Amino acid sequence: MLNEAFNPTMLSEKAFLHIKKASEVLLSPLDTDIATTPYDVVYEEDRIKLKHYRPAAGTAQKAKTPLLVVYALVNRETMLDLQPGRSVLETFLNHGLEVYMIDWGYPTRKDRYLTIDDHVNGYLDNVVDVIRERHALASLNLMGICMGGTFCTMYAALHPEKVKNLVTTVSPTNFDTDRGLLHHWAQYIDADKIVDTFGNIPADILNFGFLLLNPAKLIIGKYDCLMENMASKPFVENFIRMEKWIFDSPDVPGETFRQFMKECYQENRLIKNEMMLDGQRVDLRKLTMPLLNIYAKHDHLVPPSACNRLSGKVGSTDTEDVCLDTGHIGIYVSAKSQNEFAPKIADWLMTREGAPKKPTPGKKTSGAKRSVRKAGAAAENKESKAAMPSSRKTPKKHPASRSAGR
């Protein structure tokens, strides 16, 4: 009975040709380079680099305020520049934004003692100062991805005078949720033991953990899809690019991991304004600049419930939540998102461009108060809500996020 079901004679000539074509594709030269948008390294400190992306040819730079993109410490920022035509950075450049991005590099054993404070008040603050000096500006636009967005949120609350507009994308700020497996598992992980043993958290362990979030899809289904489409060269090239990125993982500095696990995942201090960095309280009410908070409906890593409380906690009145119908990675790399995600951010920033603020000579910029946009911001919010059906101002309950792959 089983023999008849899997009778090899049912293999059509089509299947045989598929295998033949697939082998031709795999044996041919493949274009699998990622992060090809040209940039210059304008600043280095320890393992980190600040990349300045060259303006797109034939595109006038319309925005006077530069945008600094801060990626997470997990995986690499190259995901934002996966390939031409599917590059968030390229879209930003085409919309006339001036873009900088931090490359966190590959932590080694000597980086194991770096804390969140070292990353936020150290590296990130230094990078912001470098960009401000280069452009003679008091503040810049800040955009964070995932854990990078968490860092940006902390930074903006501690240094609001240096941040003109804040964009957070799939950034966890509320960790008290049982929607995502990571949040569930993190409650039972002994971070102290792991960090004391390993120093930095090995990338292989992190990669394995992420695969376990949805093993059926990420270990079996993904490669099934590859087998079916192996005869298509563009598909194979795209697939290999994603594979290159997804398994290109740096280790995470031990003390940062310890702090993130304990103080964020297990104690949820950030959203409760109890997070302390180098003796300073991270008070979200001091986050008074415009905030665009984007998250993904089917995000199995950072579910909507981990993101959608931020707008209600900040001091800014110009806030907007946007929930896209996609997953954690799809928000950046899917073809559909290319027309929704990056243009939305670019337009939102351009709307708030205004006159760039110059630093006042002789006056300290730290601690200076920013004016809060009220009436104008409300009108702008209405416009952008109309453009994006899933954007909203008032947080509401989301259905459980479906696994949509990484």
Added chain:
Amino acid sequence: MTSASPEKTGFEEIFSGWVKASNHMMDAVSRTWTPQSPPTVDDTKNARGSLWSWVSPFDSWEKMSTVMNTATNLGALFTNPLQMKDLPQMPFPVWPEAMNLSPRGEGTETDYNKEIIDAVMGIYHRELSKVLNIPKLGITRTYQEKLARAMDKFQCFQKYISEFINILNIPLKQSFETAQENLSEMAKNGCQPQDLKKYHSRWLKKLETKYHALLNSPEYIRIMGKTLDAMADFTKARQDVLQDVMKFAGVPVERDMDELYKDLYLLKKRLKAVEKQLNASANHVPVRSSRKK
């Protein structure tokens, strides 16, 4: 190797010889493993742990290799497999039966594996662990203790990693069992799936659901936590032993490097704080230790 046959090429002859040799080997193994007494009804029904479960796949392999090894099919195998004759008669080896995935008999495969793990660890804790924990004596007692601790932690790690792998295997086995049952049922009723791709997608979806349920369960989280702890304990114990060995060779160990890194980190932090203070004060020359281009 068989004598050359006029219709076989050199490569085909090698392949043919390999198939025959494999057949002989499988036959010999099958005879060795097959119990001398005839199978009972329970043996044939309960494939789990039963040596009779291997008879069927061995027979299948023998039949398949015989069909493949004919001159016509050998030639077709290397040119166009679709032209191989007697393909409908080629039996599909019932490997799932051999791997004891059939849901026959009482109890589950999971329990069986867990019982083995628990039994082995029980023996270890009752017998070997006590030996490892005997107080060490003499000038090298510290090193002996570290070695014994590393061995003990290794056993614990083995236990939990086995449980972890076992529990991760559950949804896969369950989904295979269900798929096998469904296929058998469909075949009995004469309505086999026409579109295997759809069937496969359905199976994958069910597997995803099973994994989602498992990964959220308290049992999985308990085992995952224990495995991580055991891995950390074993890694630490192993590092202690290795570092002692490296010390004898005069090689700086991780502990030494970590102390150095810590000093370096604290020095850099102090330096940056001083830099910031200097830069913030009036009438200063900007100071920056990092490289700006």
